[in-house]
Amino acid sequence: MKIKNKKGAEKILSIYWFAILIIIAGAVVAMVSLFYGAPYDVRSEEANIMINQVSDCLSENGKLNQKLFNETKNFNENFNLKEECKLIFETEFKSEKGEYFLEVDFYDLNNEKIFSILDGNSNLYADCKIENEKYKKLSKCVDREFYSLDHFSDDKVFKIKITAVVRKTEKNVK
Amino acid sequence: MINKRGEILVENVLFIVLNIIFISLLIFFLFKQGSGAILLEQTYSKQIALMIDSAKPTMEIKLNMEKAQKIAEENKIDFNEVVSITGNVVKVKLSQKGGYEYSFFNDVEAKAFPEIDDQNKYTGNYIFTINKK
Numbered sequence: 145m146k147i148k149n150k151k152g153a154e155k156i157l158s159i160y161w162f163a164i165l166i167i168i169a170g171a172v173v174a175m176v177s178l179f180y181g182a183p184y185d186v187r188s189e190e191a192n193i194m195i196n197q198v199s200d201c202l203s204e205n206g207k208l209n210q211k212l213f214n215e216t217k218n219f220n221e222n223f224n225l226k227e228e229c230k231l232i233f234e235t236e237f238k239s240e241k242g243e244y245f246l247e248v249d250f251y252d253l254n255n256e257k258i259f260s261i262l263d264g265n266s267n268l269y270a271d272c273k274i275e276n277e278k279y280k281k282l283s284k285c286v287d288r289e290f291y292s293l294d295h296f297s298d299d300k301v302f303k304i305k306i307t308a309v310v311r312k313t314e315k316n317v318k
Numbered sequence: 319m320i321n322k323r324g325e326i327l328v329e330n331v332l333f334i335v336l337n338i339i340f341i342s343l344l345i346f347f348l349f350k351q352g353s354g355a356i357l358l359e360q361t362y363s364k365q366i367a368l369m370i371d372s373a374k375p376t377m378e379i380k381l382n383m384e385k386a387q388k389i390a391e392e393n394k395i396d397f398n399e400v401v402s403i404t405g406n407v408v409k410v411k412l413s414q415k416g417g418y419e420y421s422f423f424n425d426v427e428a429k430a431f432p433e434i435d436d437q438n439k440y441t442g443n444y445i446f447t448i449n450k451k
Contacts (some may be wrong), residue, residue, distance in 0.1 A: 235421040
């Protein structure tokens with residue numbers, strides 16, 4: 145009689161055991177699907193590479209690019225950032241406004257902005273002001289700074305702040 | 319007494335075998351998910367786009383794509399057709415349906431072709447040449 149009861153208890157235990165296994169399998173499948181279903185977000189890397197490229201073209205050997213200045217040795221208002229820095233802002237997305245935005249600000253040593261270059265979709269810049277996990281579907285903003293000498297004089301130093309904004313949310317965020 | 323012990327042993331062995339099968343299936347599922355065509359298409363196209371973004375003209379870059387080659391062969395796609403670059407968009411195709419596209423911003427002329435050894439076989443590497451436009 146005791147043996148019969150023991151066998152019954154073991155059968156119930158094995159049913160529970162398989163129910164637990166099925167629950168575990170379901171949880172693993174759900175977690176894996178969530179993990180691999182989300183796309184890799186490479187926008188920060190992209191923005192950093194863009195900043196590297198822009199800084200390389202704006203400053204060579206520690207001196208600002210001559211094309212940044214006009215004949216009167218003032219900053220050139222007609223400096224074409226995309227053309228000079230070999231950038232294409234057209235993407236596989238069909239949006240007319242664009243997926244990129246670049247801002248380059250030149251400051252003197254008193255931290256006063258003296259010149260600025262903007263290119264791309266300026267609407268994206270507003271996203272940089274919002275830093276919240278809830279709004280991660282917005283554009284990714286990266287800004288970095290460096291110092292460079294004037295092209296004509298070694299006495300003049302500029303602080304250059306580059307802000308790169310990349311949208312591309314459809315391919316980087318779920 | 320001998321029979322009783324034998325019964326217990328068979329039940330235990332069966333229980334352990336079933337558990338091992340279950341764990342093996344889970345591990346197989348995890349590996350299968352991690353090396354799926356859709357996931358690899360995305361990772362390779364993004365990797366290639368970022369690689370071209372960081373490259374300078376006259377560079378030649380070799381990328382190991384053995385995993386992609388294996389999956390392309392399974393899906394009956396010629397390795398030569400796995401990576402294509404149109405304008406500034408990289409497309410990686412590892413299955414008959416679809417493919418994954420990602421754009422790069424570096425205004426260069428990028429070309430991609432698979433590496434071939436002395437016996438005219440694919441080595442599993444892809445070569446990317448970056449030149450001025």
